[in-house]
Amino acid sequence: MNKYRIYINENTLFLTDTLPEQSNQLQQLDLQLFDFLTFYKNLDKGSKNQYVLLTEDPKAVYKTIKKNCMLIKAAGGLVRNADNEYLFIFRNKKWDLPKGKVEKGEKMKDAALREVEEECGVKILTIGDKLCKTFHVYEIGNKIVLKKTNWYDMTVKGVPKLIPQKEEGITKAAWFGKDELKPLLENTYLLIFDVLAAGKLF
Structure with a gap:
C-alpha cells in the first residue's frame, strides 16, 4: 500500500x-x-x-x-542504551525525540547522527537503517512549512550521562524503559507514535 x-x-x-x-x-x-x-x-x-x-x-x-509549501528536511534518531532504555528530550513543553534540520549538502543519515549527538551530549555507537519518515505541516511567519524527517535506529555504549542542549530549548534529556513511556506519550506529538511503532516499541 x-x-x-x-x-x-x-x-x-x-x-x-x-x-x-x-x-x-x-x-x-x-x-x-x-x-x-x-x-x-x-x-x-x-x-x-x-x-x-x-x-x-x-x-x-x-x-x-x-x-505549495516550504520544504524543510530534518533527521533524528530512536536511541537505545545498554539497559534497553530509550532517549527522549523535553522541548516546547512536550516530550520528543532528538532531531534537527539537515544542512546544505549533508546526507540525512549524517545529519541524524550529528543532531542527536549535539542535542543530548552523547556519542552514538551504531546507526542502523532508516526506521521511517514522518511529515508535518506548520507555519513560520506567513509561510507554510512541510517538514520531512527521516528517523534512524541508533545505539550508545553503556548508559551515558545526557547533557541537554539548552540553547536549542531542550530543558531535559532522559532515558526511559518501554514500561515507562505511558506518561510521556500523553504529552508528545502524533508523529512520535509512528517512530516508536517503526522501532517496535508497541
Whole structure:
C-alpha cells in the first residue's frame, strides 16, 4: 500500500491508494475538489480530526502539496542504551525525540547522527537503517512549512550521562524503559507514535 501521513497539529491527513481499516473514523475528502492551501486555511488547528484522500497516485498528490509549501528536511534518531532504555528530550513543553534540520549538502543519515549527538551530549555507537519518515505541516511567519524527517535506529555504549542542549530549548534529556513511556506519550506529538511503532516499541 502506497501512503503518506501528514500531521497538522493534532489533525492527520492520509494520502492513500487503499482505505485504511479504521476508515469509518476518517473524513473522506473529494480528490477532484482538493486544494491543499484551501484545506489548510479552513482547518480548525485546535481540532483532532483524521482526513483521507483516496487516490491512485499518492506520491503525485504529495508532490503537489510539497510545491505549495516550504520544504524543510530534518533527521533524528530512536536511541537505545545498554539497559534497553530509550532517549527522549523535553522541548516546547512536550516530550520528543532528538532531531534537527539537515544542512546544505549533508546526507540525512549524517545529519541524524550529528543532531542527536549535539542535542543530548552523547556519542552514538551504531546507526542502523532508516526506521521511517514522518511529515508535518506548520507555519513560520506567513509561510507554510512541510517538514520531512527521516528517523534512524541508533545505539550508545553503556548508559551515558545526557547533557541537554539548552540553547536549542531542550530543558531535559532522559532515558526511559518501554514500561515507562505511558506518561510521556500523553504529552508528545502524533508523529512520535509512528517512530516508536517503526522501532517496535508497541
